[in-house]
Amino acid sequence: MFLPQELSYYIISLGCPKNEVDAERLNADLHNAGFVPAHGMDDANIIFINTCGFIKEAKEESIATIMDAIDYTAHAATKKLIVFGCLTQRYKDEIIHEIPEIDLVWGLYDSSMINEVARICTVDLLTVTIAQKRKPLVDNIPYAYIKIAEGCSNNCSYCAIPIIRGKHRSYAPELIVDDAAQALQRGVKELIVVAQDVAIYNYDGVLVNDLISRLNNLEGTFWIRLMYCHPDHISSELIEAMATLQKVVHYIDIPFQHASTKILRAMNRKGNAKRYLRLVEKLRKAIPDIAIRSTFMVGFPGEDDDDFAVLLDFIKEAQLDRVGVFMYSPEEGTKASVMSGMVKKATQDKRYNRLMQLQQIISLQRLEKTIGNVVEVLVEEKVDANNYIGRTQYDAPDIDGIFFLTADGINVNDIVLAKITDTLEYDRIGVLI
16 A cells, blocks of 8 residues: 555647646645656556547547556556546447557546556545635646636537537636636636636626626736637627726637638538628727637538638638638547538548638738737747747637747746737737836
8 A cells, every 4th residue: 555645747739729638637646645757658657648539639649658558567566547538438449449558547537547557557545625615737827728618609610629628617706716826826817717618608697798707807927817708609799898907918728620601500600701700800800909819611512612602702701810720520429420522531631721821821910910919928948148939918828920029138927918019920029228
């Protein structure tokens, strides 16, 4: 029988920021129980893999990561491999059967998993206090993802999230505000509000605009960023809150997915190009400097040349700041996976490249128009004595551009004012003012 402090652990988290939040909760629970974090798989007694099962590529990455970890654990009696998350939630029995080298297969993370970890590792936990806290996997990250809901009830025909995580359930605002306050106490300078659909948040009448107002009232200098707002659920009240709350950055992520009415209906979405263009116009009227990011899917079943032309026209007219493009892949159990009219891979590739080429021109042109502007920059890395890398409020971490800053006398994690002097394809260059 071991004591927890005699065993080390290492966590690998795959997939989206919402998955990362679950990994941080595991990290906090393991830390509270007395286990010791390791620097990598080599020196870890217990390897945890938080899997993603959203699309084919994510599943393949999860399986590959599991197989890599088995190389570390298969020939070491003291090492254990524990796998959890979206992939195992959906395919638990299959994974147990196909990969017996895994010591524990769990579904979505919850704190009761710690007791099962203790059992298979023959650990005497003595007493364990499980708290609603998170511990980042990497220290000194200047931002924190604040998860405000679980699951999704939009039931888009291509998406497996409702199958994996169930219907939408908003978290209590008190828990969310406490989570944010803990992040700020750790020194975080940016709260990134995430859910499958942030805009639909509703907890006993507390809506998302009310929630971000409560976050805005927390003490300190920091940013609040909204990600994943379904276009059919963005209210006038939310737009007004974004326009007036001081700490809410002028940035929004709206996954439009398409612009053709026919394809959107097949996706089980209610919008159309005209309605979405009105939303873009409304946002820019209320918040003139807002950066709008979106994602689009090409090659959805039944998408023909006319549908794709509608999408291209929408991209040209909307002039969005940032765009991500994905090629459709069928997900088992979804309505779209059995639809007729599957688009050939060669056609998907062609449409993907054409849309991305168009958006690259648009993004560059919109960036060039910001030359000379003064912006807030969150400093994230020191390159040398006079050069730093950071982000403006108009760029989310990991998915958008960066800011190359010339300065001296500043610190990493500071929010500073800088003047934009030049731009690259997706990035900005500037100097401290």
